[in-house]
Amino acid sequence: MASRRTGAAGRWAVVGVGVAVLLALPSVVGALPASDAATSAPELRRQALASTGVAFTGHAQAAGGLALPVADQLTGVADLLSDRTTMRAWYRGPADWRVDVVTPTGETGVHADGTGTWTWEYEDDVATRSEPSPLALPAAPDLLPSTLGRRLLSEATDGELSRLGAERVAGRDALGLRLVPAEEAASVARVDVWVDADSGVPLRVQVVGEDAGAGPALDTGFLDFELGTPAADVVAFDVPPGADVRAGEDARLLQAADRAARDGDRVRLPDELAGLPRRTIEGAPRGVGVYGRGVTLLAVSPLPWRVAGPLLDALRASPDAVADELGVRIAAGPLGLMLLRGPDGPVLAVGTVDLDALAGAATELTGGDR
Missing domain, CATH: 3.30.200 (Phosphorylase Kinase; domain 1)
Incomplete structure (x- = not known):
């Protein structure tokens, strides 16, 4: 959104002052104090897990801090967990969503329906159909805060949870929830999830390893987030004429x-x-x-x-x-x-x-x- 606003300022310089105000608005809203709520940690987890049916549109960014020295077999995973990933999301339900990964050279869209996903590589004109798999390497849509937050909280026990305060995330009040795994073998020191106070959707997730001084190993959060059901035609995917259609392969x-x-x-x-x-x-x-x-x-x-x-x-x-x-x-x-x-x-x-x-x-x- 920042790039769109910058472009608008160039085209319509006569309203430059107004554009400057609009550009500053997200940071001003984000700086407002957040309202906390007397919600217990187990209840906040329940609300997050129950938010799978909440429809929304959002713009998110994930930053991975892992440096994996891997061979060609895991290059894609290594890039995903070590780089910055920018995503636009349209979510109508658990099996009806679209996530576009935006890069400096273009974008790749992943469209889910009831029986699998289509991955559309616009620049290469390639559409790949993938069926559900019991085991799969992580992909960019897995880093969406709503998806990752629910996944990491799904098997947590009450004893592993505690409440944090509240923060403003994407201009919304978000309630903090901390997960500290109980297993002796765990290398994750903690997971902090910030849950939208109104809808229960996780808005930000931070995964911190044993070396907390190194910063989060993974930090993903919404920059913009709006409740409401996206139009069906925005999420749906039809293979464009002449596209190279491929079948997805297991890892x-x-x-x-x-x-x-x-x-x-x-x-x-x-x-x-x-x-x-x-x-x-x-x-x-x-x-x-x-x-x-x-x-x-x-x-x-x-x-x-x-x-x-x-x-x-x-x-x-x-x-x-x-x-x-x-x-x-x-x-x-x-x-x-x-x-x-x-x-x-x-x-x-x-x-x-x-x-x-x-x-x-x-x-x-x-x-x-x-």
């Missing part, structure tokens, strides 16, 4: 894990790992194990050497890498990543757990000595 790492599992039992996946219980995820490749809950999760997957080799080189190149008889592991903020030596080949372990938990998981999986 290459998940495909590789499924193939590795079919080749043999690379590693035994226990019912508990690093003190975290195993989750049941219907439809997930049988070679992938996911452990934990809420903001403390650990995923384990066997990898073929053609995938693991470049990843191992990237991990070793990190100045903070820890290499020992168990494998190589790094911490990028609250995200831990390890390539361990399984009994029949390499195994990837990744999640929001600390390096000690990764080493412990490797010991349990391989029977090695710590």
Whole structure:
């Protein structure tokens, strides 16, 4: 919106004073004191989780502070978690929304309907159809504050929650809610969610790792937010004539894990790992194990050497890498990543757990000595 207002000022200089007032208005409104409410932490969480049906239009920005030394397989994820992502959102409901990712060179729109998503790359004239997947690498729409906030609060217990004060976010009163995970293995120190006082929609989310002095590992928030149902034709997507239509593919790492599992039992996946219980995820490749809950999760997957080799080189190149008889592991903020030596080949372990938990998981999986 700032760029639009700047352009308007250039075209209509005669109303420059009025435009200057409009430009200053968002910061003035944001500086107004926020009104707090006597809402308990559990009740505020309930309101946030119940806001999935609240329609809105918004403009958000996410800033990732994670420096992932990864190979080609995870370049997109690394960029998403380390760069600044600008998004425009039109949300009619959980299965009826549109999120445009805006970059200096153009924009990419993701349109959801009841059976999947269309991703429209305008500059390349490519439309990609993706079906729902039980496991997927994060994408830009996952960083929208409303989506991420509900996701991170979804499995929190009352004992992990406390109230913060109130702030102004996108010109609205937002009530603060802090989540401190209880798991010993957790590498996330806290998650702060600012919830719209009127609608319950999360307006801002900050994820802070153990090194709080380094700032948030992820900070996403709305810059503009307006309640109301967007027009259906704004959200809907029809493939333009002549567009290159492609089918979405599962993440290459998940495909590789499924193939590795079919080749043999690379590693035994226990019912508990690093003190975290195993989750049941219907439809997930049988070679992938996911452990934990809420903001403390650990995923384990066997990898073929053609995938693991470049990843191992990237991990070793990190100045903070820890290499020992168990494998190589790094911490990028609250995200831990390890390539361990399984009994029949390499195994990837990744999640929001600390390096000690990764080493412990490797010991349990391989029977090695710590």
